[in-house]
Amino acid sequence: MSYLLVVEECRLDEHAERMEKLLKSNFEIPVWSLTTRVKDSRERARRLREFRTGKCKIITCYDMLNEGVDVPDVDYIVFLRVTHSRVYFLQQLGRGLRYKEGKTLMVQDFVADIRRIKTVKSFQM
Numbered sequence: 001m002s003y004l005l006v007v008e009e010c011r012l013d014e015h016a017e018r019m020e021k022l023l024k025s026n027f028e029i030p031v032w033s034l035t036t037r038v039k040d041s042r043e044r045a046r047r048l049r050e051f052r053t054g055k056c057k058i059i060t061c062y063d064m065l066n067e068g069v070d071v072p073d074v075d076y077i078v079f080l081r082v083t084h085s086r087v088y089f090l091q092q093l094g095r096g097l098r099y100k101e102g103k104t105l106m107v108q109d110f111v112a113d114i115r116r117i118k119t120v121k122s123f124q125m
Contacts, residue, residue: 013035013036015062016033016034016061016062017033020032029057029058030050030057031057031059032056032058032060033059033060034048034060034064035062035064036062054073070098072100073100074095074098074105075096075104076096077096078110079107079109079110093107
């Protein structure tokens with residue numbers, strides 16, 4: 001099984017970059033961070049393009065994939081910070097809710113608050 005994983009909502013850009021390094025050192029698959037600290041917009045676009053096409057299997061980010069990103073292949077999301085805003089949480093969760101035939105979404109929330117658990121539970125059939 002092959003996952004496209006979004007490590008969503010790190011606490012800071014530095015956190016996303018540390019997660020990128022940690023994942024790269026432990027897995028032999030392509031991993032990129034997508035942060036505002038990558039100043040070259042072409043480099044950020046390249047990283048996102050490689051993630052969209054599956055060349056990069058894991059992308060870590062901080063507030064970079066909230067709106068306007070459509071990658072239907074995302075089937076695994078990891079949350080690493082509390083997001084009290086319901087709107088932001090749904091936008092972040094939405095990275096994995098894009099329809100693709102036969103897809104099963106896995107979400108791991110390591111810092112959940114009870115409101116988020118209730119929101120995810122409401123999606124279950």
